[in-house]
Amino acid sequence: MKTNKSPRRDFLKTMGWSTIGLSTLPLATSSISSCQTKPTEKAQTKNSNSLAVRKNIADFAPDDPEIKLFKDALNILKKRSEVSPLDPSGWQAHGMLHATFCATSIYANQVHYNWYVWPWHRLYLWSMEQKLQKAVNEPTLALHYWDWTKAPNIPDHYWGNESNPLFNVTRMVGPENELPKDFINVGAGFRAEHYKTFGGYPAIKKRGEAQLDGLAEQSFHNNIHNWIGGQMATFTESGFDPIFYAHHGNCDRIWDAWRAYSPKNTLPEDEEWLEKRLFATDGNGTPVDFKIKDLLNTEDLGYRFNDLDLNPTYCNPYEEADKPERNASAQDCVAPLNLETSQTDAIYKEFINKERTHVILHFERAQLPYQPYCARVFFEYDKEGERQSKYTGTFTILPILDLDSVLLQNGVHLQIEIEKEIAEAIEQEKNIEVIFQPVPLPNRNIPDEILKLENISLKLNYEDA
Ligand SMILES: [Cu+2]
Known part of the structure; x- marks a missing residue:
């Protein structure tokens, strides 16, 4: 069902595709800072060179030292769970954290189908990044993103066999499969000026009410989860596939890119959203909570993105011929x-x-x-x-x-x-x-x-x- 190709071949193919039409978006970085909130006591504010810089994993060679350190850290988390499955700083406990806030849970904890989806997943990735940093004692170790607007195959780093901590055997696609172009209509999300259109409406409060996800969640986010298949196509287990963190890393980045795309793209000002407490664990596995208003500036959380560039094919009005x-x-x-x-x-x-x-x-x-x-x-x-x-x-x-x-x-x-x-x-x-x-x-x-x-x-x- 799955074939493993030579990493080099796939890497070159990925690079070739990504270099077509690669220009930057009209990013008004100033509009990002206008949305930023003050650093909080809870988040450690770092100066800019101690920030973890999240980059596109498809741009790294297989033997890059940064990738090696990332894998070493993941192996430590996985080992902890082998020794003690309930170790709160282990891989298993972290994966289960997602299940606590998904469809199996009570309404009050649900962070999907509604406007909590992007802040909560930002916190969830922060939680993983903190654990990885602590595991190898490297405070600038960064998660990566898979920019699927530039590289339509799951990057090579995620393939191989069980000896690779980034591999997951349950995926239904192989390294040769390319995401269909129409799965990635980021532009429709970018042109959504209302946060609720992009990021979802308030959560339902009682049984029987209809849910209204944001366009970003129901289109590229869900499309790619489901296209990968296996654990990634489930709420309860998606946190166990390492590609989750690269996919959500890109979604998290697109959230910031949406804000930068147009000064009209602004965040909700509703107290119900800004003051909402969202829950995860810190680098030691200790429960923490953050208000959404404290999750809006990635630098407060110790990381920034290398860039917010996306393949413009997916940002501009969709070409008639591509439909x-x-x-x-x-x-x-x-x-x-x-x-x-x-x-x-x-x-x-x-x-x-x-x-x-x-x-x-x-x-x-x-x-x-x-x-x-x-x-x-x-x-x-x-x-x-x-x-x-x-x-x-x-x-x-x-x-x-x-x-x-x-x-x-x-x-x-x-x-x-x-x-x-x-x-x-x-x-x-x-x-x-x-x-x-x-x-x-x-x-x-x-x-x-x-x-x-x-x-x-x-x-x-x-x-x-
Ligand atoms: Cu989720």
Whole structure:
């Protein structure tokens, strides 16, 4: 099922791909500092040369001393767990920490499907970085990120066999598999000016309420977790695959890149968010908590990113030629857009000065899959006597588990970016259908369960959704 290629070949291939069109984004670094909060007593403020600098792991040679130290530190954490599985500073305890705050947990602890996702995962990575630093007594040891906008294969460092602490046997992809381009539409997230569109809405407070993830979580974040498969495609075990820290390292970086992308991209000012306490463990495995307002500046947490550059292909409006095409099949979920319940006028008005905008796609009484479900979403409508297909994004919908891991079958939302042509079709009531076309993933079959959707509507914001 998996083949191991020569590391050098794969490395060169990765480099070749990444050098195409590599220019920097219009990053206004000043807008980052304007979002920063004061250093807190809890976080040790370091001067800039004692900061851990997180870099793209795909840029390192296999024998780089920094990678060797990183692996040595991981081996120490793994060894601790072999000696004592409950050692709070070990690999096992750290992996379980993620499970404590995911779908198996009570609402109050849930950090997915909502606006806690990016601050909590930043804290979780900090917690790992602290443990690694302490293990080898190197306070500048840094985690890495896998910039999948530049390198579409899982980097070579993560392959080999069990003797490599970065390897994980459960992945469903191999070193030869490339992430499909449409899995990485960072641009749609960047153009989301409202944090809730990018990063998610407030957490639900009681049973039965609908959840609304941010676009970043439901698109590239979920898509890549699920594409890798194995432990990475689960809430409870993803923290046990070392690629988790490289994938989330890039998501954490994209959160900062989103803030730098436009002065309009600002963080929530709600007390409910800023004052929220999030929990993890420190470098010794001792429980700690941070308020979100103290997690907004990475330097307060002892690290910075080497750069915030991304492959511009994924940041600019998606090229027409790169968009996936609709290939109709019996596995597609097709449902009419309900114009009665959609905010058609409000959406059309949004397009007066815009070519594209973000909307919420809402569907009721959805029968959700028991497995993560990756789909390309299309709108189809009549235009000049022909049926048109318009691609709007690729998303991975996760089964939503209630307390006691009961599968919820309530409404589901997706935040999507649509182009003017769709708004015009809506305005002209052109017999619109929404299509979820499941995406085949390496070494897996499309799930047999066909997604069932009812009463699909489009809303401008959540309050009305
Ligand atoms: Cu998570």
